[in-house]
Amino acid sequence: MGQLHSPLHPARTRRGVSIRRRLATAAAALALSAGLTAAGPQASPAVAATTAPHTSTAGLTQVTGFGSNPGNLSMYTHVPDGLPTGAPLVVALHGCTQSASDYHAKSGWPKIADRDGFALVFPQTTGANNANSCFNWFDPQDSARDRGEALSIRQMVGKAVALYGSDTGRVYITGLSAGGGMTANMLAAYPDVFAGGAVASGLPASCATTLTAAYTCMYSPPDRTPAQWGALVRSAAPAGTTSWPRVAIWQGTADTTVAPANAAELRDQWTDVWGVGQTPSRTAALGGGTTLDDYDDPSGRPAVRVHTVAGMAHGLAVDPGSGADQCGTAGTYYLDAICSSHHTALFWGLDGDGGGDPGTLPAPTGLSLAGASDTTATLGWGAVSGATAYEVRRDGVRAGTTTSTSYTDTGLTPGTTYTYTVAAVDSAGAAGRLSPPVTATTTGHTPACHTASNYAHTVAGRAYQSGGHTYATGSGQAMGLWNTFTTRTLKETSPGYHVVADASCPA
Numbered sequence: 385m386g387q388l389h390s391p392l393h394p395a396r397t398r399r400g401v402s403i404r405r406r407l408a409t410a411a412a413a414l415a416l417s418a419g420l421t422a423a424g425p426q427a428s429p430a431v432a433a434t435t436a437p438h439t440s441t442a443g444l445t446q447v448t449g450f451g452s453n454p455g456n457l458s459m460y461t462h463v464p465d466g467l468p469t470g471a472p473l474v475v476a477l478h479g480c481t482q483s484a485s486d487y488h489a490k491s492g493w494p495k496i497a498d499r500d501g502f503a504l505v506f507p508q509t510t511g512a513n514n515a516n517s518c519f520n521w522f523d524p525q526d527s528a529r530d531r532g533e534a535l536s537i538r539q540m541v542g543k544a545v546a547l548y549g550s551d552t553g554r555v556y557i558t559g560l561s562a563g564g565g566m567t568a569n570m571l572a573a574y575p576d577v578f579a580g581g582a583v584a585s586g587l588p589a590s591c592a593t594t595l596t597a598a599y600t601c602m603y604s605p606p607d608r609t610p611a612q613w614g615a616l617v618r619s620a621a622p623a624g625t626t627s628w629p630r631v632a633i634w635q636g637t638a639d640t641t642v643a644p645a646n647a648a649e650l651r652d653q654w655t656d657v658w659g660v661g662q663t664p665s666r667t668a669a670l671g672g673g674t675t676l677d678d679y680d681d682p683s684g685r686p687a688v689r690v691h692t693v694a695g696m697a698h699g700l701a702v703d704p705g706s707g708a709d710q711c712g713t714a715g716t717y718y719l720d721a722i723c724s725s726h727h728t729a730l731f732w733g734l735d736g737d738g739g740g741d742p743g744t745l746p747a748p749t750g751l752s753l754a755g756a757s758d759t760t761a762t763l764g765w766g767a768v769s770g771a772t773a774y775e776v777r778r779d780g781v782r783a784g785t786t787t788s789t790s791y792t793d794t795g796l797t798p799g800t801t802y803t804y805t806v807a808a809v810d811s812a813g814a815a816g817r818l819s820p821p822v823t824a825t826t827t828g829h830t831p832a833c834h835t836a837s838n839y840a841h842t843v844a845g846r847a848y849q850s851g852g853h854t855y856a857t858g859s860g861q862a863m864g865l866w867n868t869f870t871t872r873t874l875k876e877t878s879p880g881y882h883v884v885a886d887a888s889c890p891a
Contacts, residue, residue: 444488444506447547451539455532456513459540460484461547462494462504469549472502472734474556475537475570477563479585479700479717480518484508487560490718492702492711492725499708500734503548505540509533521565521587522598529573529620533566538574556629556732558582558725560700560717561642565591568650571629572620582632582728584700585642588653590616602642603851605649607862613649614656628657632689632731634724636696637848637860644692644855645862651690655679658687663888666823667859667877668779669797672703672722675858675881676779678803684821689731692860693721694880700724735782745770745808745816754790758798758828763806764790765819771808775815778802785809799829800878833889835873838866846874846882856882 444460474497478487484506488494497504511517519526519533526532537557544550557578559567564586571581572589591601600606618625631654635647655662658681665680673694678686693701701724702712711723729735750766763776767789776783776791779802783793796802802824807815834846838854841847841863847854849866856863856874858881864870875885 443494444485447540447543450543451536453536453539455509455526455534455536457533457536457540458484458508458510459543460488460506460508461544462488462497462506463548464498464501464503467501467503467548470551471548472554472556472732473505473541473544473548473550474502474558474734475505475507475541477507477519477537477557477559477566479559479561479563480514480516482517482560482717487563490702490713490715491560491700492713492723493558495711496725496729496734500729502554502734503544503550505544507533507537507540518562519559519566521562521569522592522595522601524593527566527569527573529622534570534573537566537570538577541577554579554732554734556580556582556734558584558632558728559586560584561586561698564642568653569620571631572617575621575625575628578629580630580632580732582634582724582731583650584634584724585636585639585698586650587642587646588613588616588649590620591646591649601646604643604853605646607645608649608652610652610656610662613653617653617657628654628687630687630689630732632691632728634691634693634701634728635860636693636698636701636719636721637855637857638695639698640850641698643850643853644860645850645853647690647692647860648855648862651677651679651688654688660687664690664883666779666801666803667881667883668802669800669878669881670722670727670779671709672701674701674722675878677859678779686731690860691722691724691727692858694858696721744814745810747817747819748774748789748806748808749819751804751806751819751822753822753824756824756826758826759796760792760794761796761802761804761824761826762790762792763804763822763824765806768808768816770810771816772811773809775807775809777805777807777818793824796826798826798879799831801825829876829879832876833873833885834876835871835889837868838863838870838872839868841872841874842866846876856884859883 447459450459564583567583568589587601592598633647633650664677666678668676675692677690679688681687699717699719701721702718703710703723709726714720748765754762754764773785773787775785803821805818805821807818809815854863854866861884863872873886873889874882876882
């Protein structure tokens with residue numbers, strides 16, 4: 385999928401793999417009953433007895449003996465030097481035609497892991513499993529809990545936790561394209577394992593259970609209700625699950641391999657699982673033509689975050705460079721726009737502000753907006769005893785620090801709403817608890833409503849069409865068929881950013 389640009393041959397491939405997997409599973413069971421350590425089915429006898437990692441190419445370390453490995457996968461890891469126990473763990477799934485080393489070299493995740501201090505696991509599949517080296521996200525025998533590839537990935541998590549002492553409460557998974565489809569399924573099948581996930585150019589969980597349905601999902605996903613999408617997650621999870629992972633979604637508006645409508649269906653699915661609505665709690669503009677929509681849980685923390693990259697085709701968003709918020713290498717299916725790995729890590733709190741326990745200082749009180757212009761927002765708050773400085777965060781990302789109880793944020797986009805929080809910093813440099821959020825909207829843009837046919841919206845640039853369907857420019861929300869008969873109302877909430885507002889705009 386994703387890079388599923390050429391036909392797959394699952395029946396031919398799967399028959400041989402199925403026999404091989406049954407033999408491997410039986411051999412593993414016999415080995416375990418004899419008190420031996422089972423190795424992956426591709427391991428040689430010399431490797432099978434080796435459970436310690438050994439260095440591989442491209443800065444990766446291959447790990448063997450991670451379990452029965454019914455999915456016939458390989459495990460590679462990237463572990464920063466001196467990583468302490470109790471650090472987070474991120475699983476990163478490559479797309480079709482790719483490999484663990486390719487994803488390691490170009491996705492930007494190693495830079496972020498080295499910067500923020502967490503371990504990475506790169507599962508790898510091959511042509512023996514799938515003709516295009518895709519993870520089989522559309523096959524229940526590989527994508528359901530404790531089945532095939534899904535179980536192999538789960539076993540890799542267990543192995544990494546044992547080797548590196550990773551915090552089992554901070555395990556995350558991300559993937560591109562077919563890896564994104566598998567990521568959604570893993571989040572649904574193992575909500576007790578993963579605290580969060582990120583689906584890049586991928587599909588909703590359980591969107592397809594056959595190859596034919598996979599292509600339908602890619603090009604024209606089923607227009608299910610949020611409750612119907614959510615039910616697919618709940619049925620895949622262990623009975624009685626009440627705690628769900630936080631999900632980031634990345635999608636380019638010019639993707640012709642995985643239709644942008646999939647991002648809207650993913651949003652519907654995971655907001656329903658969380659029990660929140662499909663109207664964004666806030667919208668913000670990031671660099672690289674990227675807009676961000678947050679859907680908060682009842683505590684005000686984003687449960688689902690949708691990143692829409694204007695004009696980006698099918699692939700993972702990267703931003704080559706040496707800046708702290710830059711990462712990755714541009715290439716086939718690695719598209720120069722924005723460092724998605726950096727922003728995903730921020731969403732999960734892996735930069736140290738949300739992933740672990742905060743400092744001891746209490747949250748500042750009285751955070752309020754003192755004023756805003758076209759490009760600035762000025763904030764003020766009450767002093768915290770013991771604070772040596774204050775850290776200001778804009779839309780979950782550090783905007784700056786100050787020693788006073790006021791701060792002016794600059795370089796903002798006119799007519800855009802931002803969300804701010806503040807934390808007090810103690811003498812050791814530890815940031816305390818975050819204040820309740822406050823929103824600020826810069827001047828210079830008045831939200832406007834437009835009611836017209838889907839065809840007229842595209843001619844005016846308020847929407848675009850893909851595969852005969854219409855999507856709102858900016859938000860990427862599905863609007864229905866591209867024709868002159870379907871009439872919708874769009875609201876331009878910020879310059880060039882439109883949302884469907886059939887019921888919320890004045891007549």
